[in-house]
Amino acid sequence: MVGDLSLKFKSDIMVGMDEAKKKERYFPKEIEEKWQDKWQKENLYKFRGDSKKEKYYNLVELPYPSGDLHLGHWFAFTPADAHARYKRMSGFNVFFPNGFDAFGLPAENAAIKRGVHPQDWTMKNIETMKKQFSTMGTMIDWSHEVITCLPEYYRWNQWIFIKMFEKGLAYRGKALSNWCPVDQTVLANEHIENGKCWRCGSEVVQKEVEQWFLGITKYAESLIWPEEPKVDWPKSVREGQNNWIGRSEGMMLKFKISKKDGQSKLNMDEITVFTTRPDTTDGATFVVVAPEHPFAQQIGLENVKQYIKEAQKKTEMERKEEKVKTGVFSGEYAVNPVTGKEIPIWIADYVLATYGTGAIMAVPFADERDKDFAEKFDLPIEKTDFEAKPDGEKVVQYHLRDWSISRQRYWGTPVPMIHCEKCGIVPVPYEDLPVELPYNVDYTPKGKPPLATDEEWLNTKCPKCEGEAKRDAETLDTFFDSAWYYYRYVSSHYERGPFSEDEVRALMPVDVYFGGSEHTLGHTLYARFFTKFFKDLGLIGFDEFAKKRVQHGVILGPDGNRMSKSRGNVVNPDDIVKEYGTDAVRLYLCFMMPYEATAPWSTDAISGIYRFLHRVWDLRNKVEDGAKMDKNDLVFMNQTIKKVGDDLNSLEFNTAVSSLMTWLNHLEAKKAITMDECYVFIKILAPFAPYMTEELREKLGYKTSIHLEKWPEYDEAYLTGDKVTFAVQINGKTRDTVEIEAEYMADEDKVSQIVKESAKVSKYLEGKDIVKTIFVKGKIINFVVKN
């Protein structure tokens, strides 16, 4: 009996103690759920357009609604959110919207696989992801949300497309295209990986397809980045885009076809070649044309016909992979305009039909490829001194090709065009927009566009002659959707145009655009193209849509490989949030490496962050009324305020977090801290850990949100302490460090005098002549000595 009683008594005390301790302990889950609700109810993150503060447009690439936020999303969004929060605390009116890039193949593929309608699949995923976003604790204002698959958005895709059509920028053309036989669609070059479809991995084939193009090449010149652009974009992006556009200056040269026998059956007199090196024309010993060139088509020789046939069988991929050059002599000759000599004309597929004129002059002396060819077919090689001056037209050529924009798929923006037998292609009148995507359509692959199977939708009246006509059954590439969505954010429900020009004037251009490097040659280039087009339409007044572009790195799996389901190395953010809480995940993502870097996720290292948060949680227990701050404490505080602020501003998140840690170490070493120290610490931690800091502030007795607080100001007078440490060097080698009163930090003579008293230093100076003294204020004194 007694034993039982004492046991009961003991365990009661234990439970009581645990409860008391529990209340004081940091439990992220409870706090985070509490504040998610509260922030939402209080509309804390609502953007106020009428504010007089300076605007700051913080933009992260809009996600694709795959149905799950992965660690990559967290890495893209949470440091960007910390930046946005800092900007807001430092007095800016921050606009941080988000949306979903909701059209596209994955929805259609998933739908086909699982028998769910793409729209239902997409909208359900968006719902799930928005919940996950609220866990993330960002200050995104969802009232400006854009979902690209909704008619209120794609209506304006159609509007823009028709404007482009009117300007001759959207046109119907036929082209040999990359065709995916499984997805039954045309693919852009960017969507082919090693000759295979980026989605389904099947072999891409070449097929002549009629399709819509956007004339981005008309903007090639204005899309070229200047040496020193006015906006802050990474060099890698600027140079990557410039290489992709591939501007080269050269000359069109005419080579007369030799007709000395007077019996040529050809219906052309000359071949025009493009060269960037007209100064080598005297070294041109033969001419080569592509198999598709009109000249080649006219040659009657059997072996030539055979060669052309075989070349056309090969895909562009196969041709590019070939290492050995092939070709055939046409039997005809041309005249070198500089030397007057007759030179043979060859047909070979190392010359591309789609670049320049599809014909070149071969200068084997100066060009590696021509040299290979000349050696293989025993053609002459003649020296050039690079001084030839042929007559020709100076031209600029671009590597960039027009953008194939139409897709033979269902889940996209319908092309707003009508095909009429009498009137040809007629745009849908503006007042009839949007052309809505019908819901009940058989979207399984049939070899023709799914929309073409919906007769009711397809058949319509021609807006011009009112006769029978058919709608265009193709849909737009989703890169069209994402090329201008950030304009739509500013007035996401605007009905009189794609965007309110007033709102754009007030909020654009974007101040910082966060995203991935995979969009260097696709999305960001198209976005710049649309911006130039909008400017030409007179809708906007600037040239570049984003003042600054930052590209985040990649978080690899713990094994150092890219995360993938097949490798089984996927780290699920939801699991980590469950274990450590959102604040820890956010803080760790900021801390683990620079934003631009690529490195593996470490499951262990986040525990250090978790420990840090627990220590912050307990910090207020050290606050005492009688606590004092000495000079050193003040310097620590002011330096940290400055460092964290500067780093958040310049997106150096990792060093910002580490300086918070250093200050915490200092505060913990003190017996007691002041309320000021505790409160300032919480404030400057707030952009990284919005939940915990909000909770702590409430515990300190405040009623309003910490996220509406102003960033603390630092005091210049306390950025340096009473003493500074000088490194004392002899011939550039540090031999000692000496503490000097701060008032002498700029006084070379005084510092020199104090420093020479050091035993270590005097040992090195003994018996030597000081030839020179180098003095760096507050840091270094270096004696250059000679024996």
Add this chain to the structure above:
RNA sequence: GCCCAGGUGGCGAAAUGGUAGACGCGCAACGUUCAGAACGUUGUGCCCUUAAAAGGCAUGGGAGUUCGAAUCUCCCCCUGGGCACCA
């Protein structure tokens, strides 16, 4: 082949002409505990040294500029990304 970004402890990384390795992980010893976990304290680049002091060596390799170089210049090697017969 061309263009871009990199190469620093056992690991993630700081330092962008001025004390290399801040901060964090990991590891070790000690404390706490019946024990473990958690937590706390101290230590932790390498070599020499019982240890300390002192010294030497170290930022992919080699040269150079400089009083002083991870940082700037040149050559070479390696890794990641992009482009690639563009005349």
